[in-house]
Amino acid sequence: MDETRFLDMINWVKKRKQEKSTDFLEPPVLAKLIKMVEKERDVQFLSSGGYEGAERQLVVLYPDFLSEDEIDVPIGAIEITADFKKENITHRDVLGSIMALGIKREKVGDILINDNRCQAIIRKDIISYVTHNLTRVGKVNVHTTEIDINEIMPVEKKMKEIEAVVASLRLDSIASVAFSTSRTKMQDFIKSGFVRVNWVEVSDPAYIVKEGDTLSFRGHGRAIFDSIKGTTKKDRIAVSIKKYI
Incomplete structure (x- = not known):
C-alpha cells in the first residue's frame, strides 16, 4: 500500500466516522504508515498480526470516539x-x-x-x-x-547472542559488530541505504541506536540491540546483541 492510498483511508475514516483496515503489510511499509497516522488527531489506529511478535500486520483505523476494545480486527x-x-x-x-x-x-x-x-x-x-x-x-x-x-503457536526464532565492547552506540559501530563487517564498510552500506532501524531506512552512520532496536542489513539478516551491559575502565561500552540465525 502506498502513502496516497493510506491517506485516502485516513480521510475516509474522518468523513464516515467508521473503522477501516488495510491488508497485511511488510514491516517497512507498516512503520512508514504508522508514522503517518500518528500525526492525526481525529483518527486512532491499532496494528496486529494475530500474535505477539508477528512480522506481517494489518492496520485498523478508527475514529477517536471509539475505544480499542470496540474494534473488530479482521x-x-x-x-x-x-x-x-x-x-x-x-x-x-x-x-x-x-x-x-x-x-x-x-x-x-x-x-x-x-x-x-x-x-x-x-x-x-x-x-x-x-x-x-x-x-x-x-x-x-x-x-x-x-x-x-x-x-496460534509462534515458532521460536533461533538467535545467537553476541557480546562486544564498542566505542559508542552509533549505528555503524553496533551494526558492524552485529553483522561481522568492518566499521568503514558498514558506514558505506548505511549511506547507500542498506541498513534499517525498526524497519525504517537510516542513512546516517552516526545515528544512535537504542536498546530494543531491530537492525536489518539487506542480504545479511536481522539483529536486535538487546542491552547495554555497562562500561569499561576506558569508558568503552559493553553491549549484548542478538542475531537471528
Whole structure:
C-alpha cells in the first residue's frame, strides 16, 4: 500500500466516522504508515498480526470516539495438517498453494510451520474459502481447518547472542559488530541505504541506536540491540546483541 492510498483511508475514516483496515503489510511499509497516522488527531489506529511478535500486520483505523476494545480486527487463522517435516514442505510451498487459489499475497499474514502442521494468519473474510479449497500443498494432501486466533503457536526464532565492547552506540559501530563487517564498510552500506532501524531506512552512520532496536542489513539478516551491559575502565561500552540465525 502506498502513502496516497493510506491517506485516502485516513480521510475516509474522518468523513464516515467508521473503522477501516488495510491488508497485511511488510514491516517497512507498516512503520512508514504508522508514522503517518500518528500525526492525526481525529483518527486512532491499532496494528496486529494475530500474535505477539508477528512480522506481517494489518492496520485498523478508527475514529477517536471509539475505544480499542470496540474494534473488530479482521484477522483469523487456519491450521494445515500434514507431515511437513517428512515431506520437506516449506513456507514458500504453503504460500504458493494459498495464492494458487486466487488469494493475493496481502491477504495472508505470517505462516508458521512446525513438524506436522502449519498455522497461517489470514483475513477473516477468506477463511471459509481457503478451508474448503486448500486440500493440497505441492504434491501433498493436507487437511485445512479454521482455528481460534488464540491457538496460534509462534515458532521460536533461533538467535545467537553476541557480546562486544564498542566505542559508542552509533549505528555503524553496533551494526558492524552485529553483522561481522568492518566499521568503514558498514558506514558505506548505511549511506547507500542498506541498513534499517525498526524497519525504517537510516542513512546516517552516526545515528544512535537504542536498546530494543531491530537492525536489518539487506542480504545479511536481522539483529536486535538487546542491552547495554555497562562500561569499561576506558569508558568503552559493553553491549549484548542478538542475531537471528
